[in-house]
Amino acid sequence: MKGVDDPGQASGAALPVRTCANCATELTGLCCSHCGQRRDVARLTLRNIAAQLPRQRGLLHTLAGLARRPGQVILRYLDGHRVEFANPLNLLTLTAGFAALLYTNHRFDLTPLLAGLAPDTLATQSRLLNFQFKYRTLLQVLDLPLLAAITWLLFRGRGRGYAEHLVINAYSMSAVNILYLLLFVVLLGVDGTPAFRIAWVVGSVVPFAYKAGVLYAVFAGTGRRWRAALLALAATAFAVGLQIALMTAIATWAIAPI
Numbered sequence: 026m027k028g029v030d031d032p033g034q035a036s037g038a039a040l041p042v043r044t045c046a047n048c049a050t051e052l053t054g055l056c057c058s059h060c061g062q063r064r065d066v067a068r069l070t071l072r073n074i075a076a077q078l079p080r081q082r083g084l085l086h087t088l089a090g091l092a093r094r095p096g097q098v099i100l101r102y103l104d105g106h107r108v109e110f111a112n113p114l115n116l117l118t119l120t121a122g123f124a125a126l127l128y129t130n131h132r133f134d135l136t137p138l139l140a141g142l143a144p145d146t147l148a149t150q151s152r153l154l155n156f157q158f159k160y161r162t163l164l165q166v167l168d169l170p171l172l173a174a175i176t177w178l179l180f181r182g183r184g185r186g187y188a189e190h191l192v193i194n195a196y197s198m199s200a201v202n203i204l205y206l207l208l209f210v211v212l213l214g215v216d217g218t219p220a221f222r223i224a225w226v227v228g229s230v231v232p233f234a235y236k237a238g239v240l241y242a243v244f245a246g247t248g249r250r251w252r253a254a255l256l257a258l259a260a261t262a263f264a265v266g267l268q269i270a271l272m273t274a275i276a277t278w279a280i281a282p283i
């Protein structure tokens with residue numbers, strides 16, 4: 026009856042699909058007006074899976090942005106540029122997954138980090154450290170709600186709600202996971218040498234500075250800058266302290282029966 030039906034009936038192959046394969050809404054354009062799915066869904070093949078990869082361009086764009094101007098990326102995402110950037114929770118899952126894959130499958134020689142410890146605490150500390158190396162990135166994902174609570178409490182009154190703090194921390198942790206991936210390569214290079222200790226310290230300081238820098242960049246424009254800087258440092262220090270405490274508690278519980 027309607028003009029919309031005509032092309033499909035007339036040419037057959039041109040526009041054969043009239044309802045969305047995902048939600049059955051009647052289609053009027055290239056994408057579904059209700060759910061956004063494209064009209065031209067074909068049966069999955071390796072070729073069309075590959076064809077979808079360039080749409081993940083947002084991933085590299087987001088990571089590059091988080092490396093160069095994290096404050097700007099996060100503020101743009103919070104203020105509505107949702108399609109431009111990768112979803113922060115997906116990004117966190119992906120980066121934590123990659124980092125965890127590497128760290129859980131390689132056992133570093135951690136003796137340089139344990140040098141100087143008394144023999145009676147050596148065994149426990151060694152186990153804790155091994156646990157930390159293996160599961161740090163995964164435990165951080167579990168920590169996200171707590172970290173968001175910390176930054177939300179400290180930056181209260183600066184215009185961002187708890188969910189927005191989840192996003193800020195998820196982006197920040199995603200970038201830190203990429204740093205951990207790079208650190209893994211460096212640690213492989215210095216494994217078993219005294220330089221391992223230096224790499225480990227640098228690998229702990231840089232993420233700390235990055236996280237504090239992100240918080241500062243996001244909140245510097247919302248009040249006094251020096252206060253934002255102090256709060257950023259305090260929040261990051263508090264978060265790191267809590268993370269270490271939690272990790273130690275979990276590790277102690279997990280490795281106790283050994």
Ligand SMILES: [Zn+2]
Pocket residue numbers: 045046047048049050057058059060061062
């Ligand atoms: Zn639809």
